[in-house]
Amino acid sequence: MRLTPRALLSRMPFRARLAAAISLLFLLTGIALLSFVVLLARYGTDQQVQGLSVRYGDTVSSPATRFEPMRSARPDRTSADRGDFAMIQKIDQTVQAVQDTALRQMVLWSAVGLLVTASLAGLLGWWLAGRALRPVASMTAAARRISEQNLHQRLALTGPDDELHRLADTFDTMLDRLEKAFESQRRFVANASHELKTPLAAQRTTLQVGLADPLPENLVGVREDLLTTNREAEQLINALLLLARSDRGPDEIESVDLAETAQLVIAELAPQASENGVRIDLSADTPLAVLGDPVLLRHLLANLIRNAIQYNHPGGWVSVRLDAPTVTVTNTGPHVPADRIPDLFEPFRRLDADRTATAGHGLGLPIAASIAEAHHATLTGQPGAEGGLALTLRFP
Incomplete structure (x- = not known):
């Protein structure tokens, strides 16, 4: 069966999903920040390049001329003008190359740093998720230990009054109700069985004494049927007592x-x-x-x-x-x-x-x-x- 990304994500443990979410959030935030910085760097560099001033080596005393975009050469320009224009064009190409190289290096190393930092954020998120879920793990271990034989145990989670603490308190309250219900059932079975054994024993004695031999022939079968019914009822009560005792667990261990x-x-x-x-x-x-x-x-x-x-x-x-x-x-x-x-x-x-x-x-x-x-x-x-x-x- 082909697994979709949603199905694959749903099979991941909660701790892994939380760590992946933290890493992905950090990565997306870093990409957005890096894009913002690149755009501002590109825009700011363009503005600075447009404001550059160029000084010529043979005109020390002359005032600096502002850099201007390259224009087409005119046929009536002198050789000095053509030299100045070539120098400006060369400076323009050099600045553009430096700008592109700087941006490429910044994007490259920023991306490498972003991936490394996102991985570290994922590891840190895994550790933080484990710390945050530690009370849940202890609650799970305690819940596995608690069974019908040791319902008296409680989670008793300590710490601030937060969602996990309230969940543990709710679980302990449920265990209180379960323990009371089981104890009530066991007491009822044990008490009812004990209370029924006494009249049955008295009934059996009455049958054996009151219907003792010699008896009319038509009453012998009736006596045996009554004694059989009495014996079966007593066996049933003894079985119920044994069931109630086995539910409580062993009294002696050897x-x-x-x-x-x-x-x-x-x-x-x-x-x-x-x-x-x-x-x-x-x-x-x-x-x-x-x-x-x-x-x-x-x-x-x-x-x-x-x-x-x-x-x-x-x-x-x-x-x-x-x-x-x-x-x-x-x-x-x-x-x-x-x-x-x-x-x-x-x-x-x-x-x-x-x-x-x-x-x-x-x-x-x-x-x-x-x-x-x-x-x-x-x-x-x-x-x-x-x-x-x-x-x-x-x-x-």
Whole structure:
């Protein structure tokens, strides 16, 4: 694609554009000044030449005669007149040559000096632009450091009350509102979850005691359905609590051996895998120790492996591979379109009816992604070669 000057200029960094503008402005101003000086020099030289007086060597006592433009020779002039006329013509040509040479030299060296000075002005403009944009650079670096986990940080720009200072204050005010909104959301989720766990526990106890055996045959199924519903509601609340905790970030930072953690998680989920007819394979070629919260990291691996077991088919398999600095969990199962994978990392989002099991709430992968982000890791997914998903967890 052919780039126009406007498009090329728009791709230049702001600092380069500012320096180029300063250099171009200096160059245009210098050209205008140089043209003005040349015109005045030409005009002034013409005026001075017209006022020159010429003295002849053989007429010392005679008064000086004013220089006049060359006129055509007359046939009745004497030889002295013709000599004087030739001398005047020679002086006129000499003065004109000196004038032209002086103007050419002045224009040449002035142009060279103007280009050199314009280049120096461009370099000086680049330096001044960097000095002027230094607060913007510090604001950009601070904004990159600020995330959901450290919204308490502020730019706190110092200096005079100018446009940059007001911009920084506006950004800090926006961060204040964002921090309050996030804290309010987290407190609501945590408080609501805690408040709901108590009545659910009381409800489960009432069901177990009030509907204890022996029961009429028609009430046994009702009791089991109520207990199942109660258990699912409690699991949902626990998942919401875990999501709220993962959003706050790690509470404790220590070195965690993910290979050992994966072995513990697989042992814990082995009954579920056996019930679903799924085989789990663990491969850890190299030790993988990361800094983070051991409880959150255990939940992270558990959610990934549990998701791979739950959305699988009888006779399928789950592969857990640790290869520093990545953890890859691959499973068989229903085909997952690539364009629908981002939806699986959203809370309460499921792919379709095949992935809508009664034991799931659509929070497993969102919680895993939130914990990964809190540990500065990335969690991505892609369709598996034999169906299912290939989830890749990459630590920094």
